[in-house]
Amino acid sequence: MKRRGLFAFAAAGVIIGGAWLTTGSAIRAQQPAPPPAAPPPAAPPTQAVPPIGPPDPNLRTVALPSGKKVHLLPATLETTQWGWFDNAQPPVLRVNSGDTVVMETMMHSHNQVIPGTTIDQIKKLRTDYPGRGPHTLTGPIYIEGAEPGDVLKVTINKIVPRAYAANFNVPGMFGEFPKEYADGQVKYLYLDWDRKITEFLPGVEIPLKAFPGTLGVARKEPGRYSSVPPGDYAGNMDIRDFTEGTSLYVPVHVPGALLWSGDSHAGQGNGEVNLTAVETAYKELNITVEVIKGKPLDFPRIETKTSWITMGFDQDLNKAWDQAKAQTVKLLSEQRKVSAEQAAKLMQTASDCRVSQVVNIKKGIHCLNPKNPSAREDMERPTKETAKYYVSHAKDADLNKAMDTASMGMIKWLESEKKIARLDAYGLASVAMDCRVGAISDTEKNVHCVLPKSIFVAKR
Numbered sequence: 297m298k299r300r301g302l303f304a305f306a307a308a309g310v311i312i313g314g315a316w317l318t319t320g321s322a323i324r325a326q327q328p329a330p331p332p333a334a335p336p337p338a339a340p341p342t343q344a345v346p347p348i349g350p351p352d353p354n355l356r357t358v359a360l361p362s363g364k365k366v367h368l369l370p371a372t373l374e375t376t377q378w379g380w381f382d383n384a385q386p387p388v389l390r391v392n393s394g395d396t397v398v399m400e401t402m403m404h405s406h407n408q409v410i411p412g413t414t415i416d417q418i419k420k421l422r423t424d425y426p427g428r429g430p431h432t433l434t435g436p437i438y439i440e441g442a443e444p445g446d447v448l449k450v451t452i453n454k455i456v457p458r459a460y461a462a463n464f465n466v467p468g469m470f471g472e473f474p475k476e477y478a479d480g481q482v483k484y485l486y487l488d489w490d491r492k493i494t495e496f497l498p499g500v501e502i503p504l505k506a507f508p509g510t511l512g513v514a515r516k517e518p519g520r521y522s523s524v525p526p527g528d529y530a531g532n533m534d535i536r537d538f539t540e541g542t543s544l545y546v547p548v549h550v551p552g553a554l555l556w557s558g559d560s561h562a563g564q565g566n567g568e569v570n571l572t573a574v575e576t577a578y579k580e581l582n583i584t585v586e587v588i589k590g591k592p593l594d595f596p597r598i599e600t601k602t603s604w605i606t607m608g609f610d611q612d613l614n615k616a617w618d619q620a621k622a623q624t625v626k627l628l629s630e631q632r633k634v635s636a637e638q639a640a641k642l643m644q645t646a647s648d649c650r651v652s653q654v655v656n657i658k659k660g661i662h663c664l665n666p667k668n669p670s671a672r673e674d675m676e677r678p679t680k681e682t683a684k685y686y687v688s689h690a691k692d693a694d695l696n697k698a699m700d701t702a703s704m705g706m707i708k709w710l711e712s713e714k715k716i717a718r719l720d721a722y723g724l725a726s727v728a729m730d731c732r733v734g735a736i737s738d739t740e741k742n743v744h745c746v747l748p749k750s751i752f753v754a755k756r
Contacts, residue, residue: 379428383514387438429523435556499754509559516549648673
């Protein structure tokens with residue numbers, strides 16, 4: 297009532313210099329002034345908001361109309377770790393074999409690498425926290441019944457990324473060529489999921505295909521370890537073929553397996569040369585976990601609809617190749633029921649091996665191997681430009697040098713022929729170039745880096 301009276305009075309007059317001037321009609325309509333209003337009650341004393349207490353883990357499991365249950369795992373400061381694995385970390389969720397988990401992930405450094413964060417700030421997030429990786433990892437998830445010696449199968453059902461991403465190289469610190477690119481930059485990108493592309497530069501569109509750069513179980517070694525190097529626990533594999541509809545098979549090293557995921561990607565080149573892919577976060581990473589007993593593995597494998605993927609990791613790319621070859625020969629021998637010698641010969645004509653990445657302390661090579669015995673993978677290894685690809689090829693007795701020469705050749709070609717600025721050329725190679733392992737011998741190792749011409753939608 298008091299508000300309405302004041303409003304009616306104001307409607308009949310105006311304020312000038314802080315005093316009321318009323319019209320004649322308002323004066324005639326004036327009533328005796330009401331008594332002064334009582335002062336408002338004193339505000340209650342300020343109190344600290346008490347903590348709400350730990351969440352109820354039972355409320356992370358919901359029933360669907362179909363009758364199935366799904367576990368919901370949001371990405372919070374309490375359900376994520378920044379940059380490390382620790383097999384003593386208490387699980388944030390416990391599930392059964394066969395269950396489905398829908399988790400969120402964060403951007404790097406507990407969601408601090410987001411549009412507006414500068415490259416100097418990104419570098420500081422690494423230098424101020426030595427020993428840990430940049431990745432924010434959601435988990436760990438404890439899978440009931442998983443024991444050392446078992447295998448955990450993780451199937452990716454669905455991925456729903458955010459609408460933005462970043463690509464950056466930290467100045468002078470990481471990447472394949474830290475000395476050559478001692479200056480750094482960060483690019484923030486809009487992800488057009490209707491068209492499944494991102495415009496990396498004007499007239500340059502990169503196709504998008506989401507996959508988790510990091511998904512792995514706890515290491516067997518106690519203690520806290522950086523999330524950067526991959527290993528027999530999987531982890532930061534950066535294998536771009538590990539996408540929706542594929543399954544990871546990884547050895548279990550501790551009770552419950554302890555599963556994490558992060559380093560979420562919207563796309564990546566084979567090589568990831570400037571350190572980063574199309575780095576994003578997931579609104580939904582929908583996975584199903586299954587414990588497999590009695591079929592031990594010594595190293596991770598990935599199953600796609602048509603292929604099995606084997607892999608190798610080492611600081612020396614030559615040794616990563618040796619491990620990938622050994623795993624491939626083992627797989628082919630098991631599947632085709634042939635000797636190791638026969639499997640090695642078959643690998644040369646049927647297995648498609650790529651350089652996964654060269655920036656994770658341990659470099660990676662992965663090989664796609666067809667399930668169909670009569671099929672072949674993509675064995676195209678051009679040495680010069682084709683109708684489909686721009687090509688940079690190099691050979692050397694050292695696979696590391698062959699990779700360095702081939703990938704740098706493509707970067708320099710982008711600078712000179714496409715007139716792309718040097719840091720943009722470095723980034724474009726990281727997200728779009730596809731470096732393939734060619735013929736390998738003791739004296740000569742070939743790397744063929746190709747770049748699809750289709751990404752250039754406008755002449756440069």
